[in-house]
Amino acid sequence: MKEYFEFQNKTKILAGKKALENLPSEFDNFRVKRPIILTDRGVNKAGLVDKVIKACGGADVIFSAIIDDIPQDSSTEEVNKIAEIYNEKKCDGIIAIGGGSVIDTAKGVNILVSEKGKDLKEFAGAERLKRPLRPLFVIPTTAGTGSEVTAVAVIKDDKSATKLLFTSRYLMPDVAVIDPRMTITLPAYLTALTAMDALTHAIEAYTCLQKNLFSDVYAWKAIELISKNIVELVKNGKDKEKRLEMAIAATMAGVAFSNSMVGLVHSLGHAAGAVAKIPHGVAMNIFLPHVLKFNYEEIKEELKELLLPLAGEEIYVKTNEKERARKFIEKIEELQEKLNKLTKLPKTLKEAGVKEEQLEKIAEKAINDGSLTLNPKDVTKEEALRIIMKAYK
Secondary structure, three states: OOOOOOOOOOOEEOOOOOHHHHHHHHHHHOOOOOOOEEEHHHHHHHHHHHHHHHHHHOOOOOOOEOOOOOOOEHHHHHHHHHHHHHHOOOOOEEEEOOOOHHHHHHHHHHHHHHHHOOOHHHHHHEOOOOOOOEEEEEEOOOOOOOOOHHOEEEEEEEEOOOEEEEEHHHHHOOOEEEEHHHOOOOHHHHHHHHHHHHHHHHHHHHHHHOOOHHHHHHHHHHHHHHHHHHHHHOOOOOOHHHHHHHHHHHHHHHHHHHHHHHHHHEEEEEOOOOEEEOOOHHHHHHHHHHHHHHHHHHHHHHHHHHHHHHHHHHHHHHOOHHHHHHHHHHHHHHHHHHHHHHHOOOOOOOOOOOHHHHHHHHHHHHOOHEEEEEEEOOHHHHHHHHHHHHHHH
């Protein structure tokens, strides 16, 4: 056991089939009367914003603005623009309805309106915030990012083509609503890629240098729930029980990595997203087995343990103790293959549309990414490039 570690999760979680209906009392608790809603067009078009508004029918609030044009890969310019609208409309809280980009955008907006800032880039980095922010309510519509409970936001700076990392305990949302009605319309492909995002969060949380006993428990259970549900949920997305379990798993993985942080898979993923505009979950799916092999000697004991929640008791018991870590990677690759057959989720960078001439630039950005700090093994640019080249073919 480590001599010292820290763990926190201040976010109140409302989870269940009628979780949305409990939002009005939370508005009262935080004295919010004029919240702004942030979402994207796909979520709004699917009727999910209407579901939230209907569930809040008894609340004494006025939704002062609905911003539904947040892009998949949001930017500092987008955040600056929305912060101006927030101030013009005299809002007093933020409701984020969507996936990781929407939630991270909401966190960025919250920084600017709370700190009365003009440029989000001024607050990039670790623990730059010194006081609590405005009330933030998060309703995830994917089961992957875990952003609803994390102290992290990643937002692209268009001018430098770099993804900026913001970390602070004050970025943790006040309330997260986990309701299966909000993910029931998620297509099979998005279900698969967001699940692989959550699975990567849990695995990196369990194997990185800042892991601790509390984060381990959340990560372990997240891996078990994802493994239990992912394939069947891709086949039948209307299963509300599995939707709820997968959403809870993503939230648990978020709690885990918000405390223990992540590593090389995310560094590579952030870089690939910035350079080649690969969706984050796709990048996680592609890079995960390659990074597990690269880190193998440093994490093999942890991988041995994780074979149990990933593959189940029968396979765990039948596998020789010395082979369990390798078997874990093998099961990840088997899952990757199944999801590719079911949804065409890319297994290689080439399948994802990355050009060969972009590979070196991805390596350059990856070794300067903040997520690399707690990876269990040091990485040079040459080593990163070799991993990227293996992931390309």
